[in-house]
Amino acid sequence: MYHEYLYTRHRYDELIALCDQSIIFYPDEDRFYRYKLLAYLGMNTIKTALEYYHTTLDFFSSKYGTDISGSLRDVHQEILLRMPSKELDINELETTLGKDDKSGQTFYCNFDIFKNIYHLHSRSSLRMPGRHYLMLLTLHSKKEKMPDAAKVKEVMETLYYMLSTHLRKNDVFTRTSLTQYSVLLSVTEKIGVDTVAARISEAFHEMNSNSELYLEVSSKEI
Incomplete structure (x- = not known):
């Protein structure tokens, strides 16, 4: 090679x-x-x-x-x-961490980071149950077979944009599989989860009213 x-x-x-x-x-x-x-x-x-x-x-x-x-x-x-071993002061650390250029959007991360945040929420739930929920969004075909990969990719990209703009800024989401996104929600009561699920379903229907795919939304308390 x-x-x-x-x-x-x-x-x-x-x-x-x-x-x-x-x-x-x-x-x-x-x-x-x-x-x-x-x-x-x-x-x-x-x-x-x-x-x-x-x-x-x-x-x-x-x-x-x-x-x-x-x-x-x-x-x-x-x-x-091989990273430099030079010690930082608090101001240098802040500069190194940098500012969040996407602070106006919901936080997206890879699955490994998502898993770590889930573990933090799980520990928090031991002290304050009912505050954190896991949500799973799954695309299904309205027919026997899934559409071609290009169509699924297009809809998943639309769903990514929708989640990054329709969820709250303190929520977190990640791509779980080719047809799924996972979301971590922090709420004050269960009705907040139902409201988010309804908002996502409605927004998805508006963006994909003629799609061969539909969206299943499920949730579970952490």
Whole structure:
């Protein structure tokens, strides 16, 4: 494989360019993202490597509903080991964390982060039950077979936009599978969950009134 050839000969700029071309034609092949990360490490651009790692996880989670952090775990560990060891003061930490450029939208994250937030909500529910709920949104076909992949992708992208703008800012959602999104809701009473479910169903119907797909919404207290 030519990617490996370039990597073993430390031709990192060429490798990155080749990976970018490969990703255009094969966007679901995680090996090309892996080689690009290795190239960044080879060039010692650690911050860029870390940013690209998180961008890659978000891409696979939002587009394909898959978590590829396992296949990139060794690369991620190498990135963390090579991060600068310089201590930060509180102001530098705030700058490093950065501002949320999407504060006007509902928080979207990959499944791994979603799972951690779920665990936090689960612990909180031990002290204050009835405050946190898990919601699952699933696309189903109105016919015996699902429409073609391109149609499903289009509807899922519409659903992503709808969730990012119709949920509250303190809610969290993620892509769970090719046809599902999961949502974490924090409410003061159960009726709040029913209201959110009704709002989502109504908005989906308005955006996809002629679709071959319908949306099932289920929820459960954490």
